[in-house]
Every structure is written in C-alpha cells, then in structure tokens.
Amino acid sequence: MGSETTPELLILDFNNPGMKPGSNCWTSASKNIREAFENHGFFVALYDKISPQLHKSIFKATQDLLDLPLQTKIQNINEKPYHGYMGQIPIAPLHEALGIDYADTLEGAQSFTTLMWPQGNQSFCETTMSFAKTVAELEKKVTTMLFESYGLEKHADPHRDATTYLLLLMKYGVPNEGQTTLGLPPHTDKSFISILYQNHISGLQTMARDGKWINVQFPPTSFVVMAGDACKAWSNDRVLSAIHKVTMDSKGKETRYTAGLFSFLTKTVEVPKELVDDEHPLKFKPFAHVDLLKFYETEQGLRSQNLLQDFCGV
Numbered sequence: 503m504g505s506e507t508t509p510e511l512l513i514l515d516f517n518n519p520g521m522k523p524g525s526n527c528w529t530s531a532s533k534n535i536r537e538a539f540e541n542h543g544f545f546v547a548l549y550d551k552i553s554p555q556l557h558k559s560i561f562k563a564t565q566d567l568l569d570l571p572l573q574t575k576i577q578n579i580n581e582k583p584y585h586g587y588m589g590q591i592p593i594a595p596l597h598e599a600l601g602i603d604y605a606d607t608l609e610g611a612q613s614f615t616t617l618m619w620p621q622g623n624q625s626f627c628e629t630t631m632s633f634a635k636t637v638a639e640l641e642k643k644v645t646t647m648l649f650e651s652y653g654l655e656k657h658a659d660p661h662r663d664a665t666t667y668l669l670l671l672m673k674y675g676v677p678n679e680g681q682t683t684l685g686l687p688p689h690t691d692k693s694f695i696s697i698l699y700q701n702h703i704s705g706l707q708t709m710a711r712d713g714k715w716i717n718v719q720f721p722p723t724s725f726v727v728m729a730g731d732a733c734k735a736w737s738n739d740r741v742l743s744a745i746h747k748v749t750m751d752s753k754g755k756e757t758r759y760t761a762g763l764f765s766f767l768t769k770t771v772e773v774p775k776e777l778v779d780d781e782h783p784l785k786f787k788p789f790a791h792v793d794l795l796k797f798y799e800t801e802q803g804l805r806s807q808n809l810l811q812d813f814c815g816v
C-alpha cells in the first residue's frame with residue numbers, strides 16, 4: 503500500500519491486571535491515551551473481553567446481515583444521518599454497512615433484529631448486543647481515562663450518562679480486476695469515539711499530522727480506538743480526529759468485515775472551561791451532536807475541508 507506503520511503508535515494492554523482506577527498503571531495509561539489522541543488521533547487496544555465464540559459469532563452475524571436482500575437492508579432507515587443503511591455508493595462500490603442504533607440495549611438490538619428478520623433471529627440479537635455492550639465498556643474506560651488525564655474527572659460521569667452507541671456492521675468486497683480498491687473514501691468520524699474490530703483482513707489507513715498515510719495493522723483480537731470530530735471539538739482542538747480510509751488489496755481474495763462501535767452524545771458538545779486559556783483560546787461553539795451529522799450531509803458540509811471550523815468555529 504506504499505506507506506509504513508509508524509513506530510511510535512500506542513498499543514495499550516487493557517488486560518493488564520494492574521490497570522485499576524487510581525493505580526500508577528492507570529494514571530500512566532491515561533496520559534498515554536491523551537498523547538496518542540493528540541499526536542495520532544488513535545491507538546490500538548488489547549482487550550480480551552471478546553471470547554473466541556463471540557469473535558466468531560459477531561462476524562457470522564455481520565455476514566448474515568449483509569447477505570440479506572437489498573430490499574430488506576434498505577428498510578433500516580434512521581433520521582440521524584449515517585445511522586441506517588449505507589451502500590451502493592458509486593465511488594465506493596465495495597462498501598456496504600448497516601447501523602444498529604442503541605445496539606448495547608435490548609430495545610435497540612431487538613427492534614433492529616425484528617426489522618431485518620420479522621420471524622426473529624435470537625442469536626443475531628444476542629450476539630450484536632453482547633458485542634456492543636462489551637465494546638461500550640472499553641469506550642467508557644477510554645473516555646474516563648482521557649477526561650482524567652486532562653484533570654476533568656468530574657465531567658466524566660455526566661458525559662457517560664449522555665452517551666449512546668451505534669454499532670456499524672460493515673463489509674468490503676474483494677475488488678475485481680481493474681476495479682477500484684478504495685473501500686471507504688477518506689473521512690473523519692463524526693462520533694466522540696470510534697472503536698473498530700476487524701476480521702483477519704486489514705485495509706485501514708489513517709493520515710498522520712504530517713499528511714502521510716499509515717497502514718494500521720491490528721490483530722483480529724485487538725481494537726483501533728479513534729477520536730472523532732466531537733472529541734476534537736470537546737478538547738478545544740487538542741485531540742486529532744484523524745482522516746482515515748479503507749483500501750483493499752488488489753490481489754486479495756477475501757471479504758473484509760468490520761464491526762465498529764461509535765459513541766454519540768445526547769447532551770450539548772462543548773469545550774469545558776478548564777480547556778480554555780490564553781494559550782488555547784476557545785475554538786468551537788457548543789453544538790448538538792446530531793446537528794454535526796446533519797451539517798456534514800449538506801452541500802457545504804460535504805465540500806468542507808475543515809468541517810468543525812465551518813460548522814461551529816469561533
């Protein structure tokens with residue numbers, strides 16, 4: 503793919519038994535998360551809470567879902583942009599995805615399952631909910647640690663209480679000869695945090711601050727934890743929400759599946775006053791998270807080279 507993995511990317515081991523709130527290990531990991539977000543916009547998390555059985559079943563569930571007829575899949579409509587069915591995009595013909603809003607809750611998982619399988623599909627419902635719940639635990643840990651490392655632990659609880667989760671199940675087909683290898687065009691995520699889990703086929707590339715593309719190699723049992731635009735705005739522009747894309751191997755023979763959990767806020771996204779000072783004047787006005795998604799869908803949003811600046815820049 504023409505670029506190399508940069509050496510100083512953070513790989514953080516959440517399985518370390520010493521990583522308990524308040525411990526030295528936790529405090530130094532929190533600092534590492536903040537630095538990784540500020541320097542690269544993401545890190546790789548080792549987190550063994552997904553059992554081999556759940557690993558198998560989440561990708562089986564993803565495949566079963568994406569194998570449904572198109573008429574069924576397009577019934578997944580959500581008033582929030584990029585939460586429903588995505589696919590059939592001429593510039594990214596290999597990509598297809600479906601969003602399960604509130605996938606970590608029984609209501610969310612059940613209503614999506616019934617929409618796709620009116621006759622029921624208990625194992626799909628249980629698998630997706632269990633996966634979403636487990637990854638949501640990781641998201642909560644990461645945000646708590648990020649808040650703590652900025653000295654803002656008192657904001658962590660209200661933030662967590664206002665967080666909802668979207669599970670996106672994605673497929674990238676094998677490119678035919680002469681067909682584009684672009685799986686997903688370059689973009690930043692509009693989420694607060696995105697956590698990606700992939701099968702054994704890689705393809706994710708992120709753009710470093712210096713503009714170079716980095717191939718993100720992460721083993722199928724690890725996660726990429728990425729900051730979204732809402733996190734960048736909240737941090738008053740300290741955190742990078744990295745531009746990223748997916749490129750498939752032109753000689754590859756297997757479909758790539760990704761399960762991604764994206765966090766969104768039901769309360770106003772705003773810069774805490776502690777993150778504003780003479781050195782860091784306020785960069786962004788407060789906004790409703792869903793309005794950022796809606797702005798991105800407008801002609802101005804789609805054309806924008808600096809989405810946050812154009813949407814809520816001071």
Ligand SMILES: O=C(O)CCC(=O)C(=O)O
Pocket residue numbers: 670672686691698700705706746747748760762
């Ligand atoms: O499949 C991936 O690795 C990336 C997916 C992604 O960037 C997205 O859905 O926003």
Ligand SMILES: [Fe+2]
Pocket residue numbers: 689690691696746
């Ligand atoms: Fe993304």
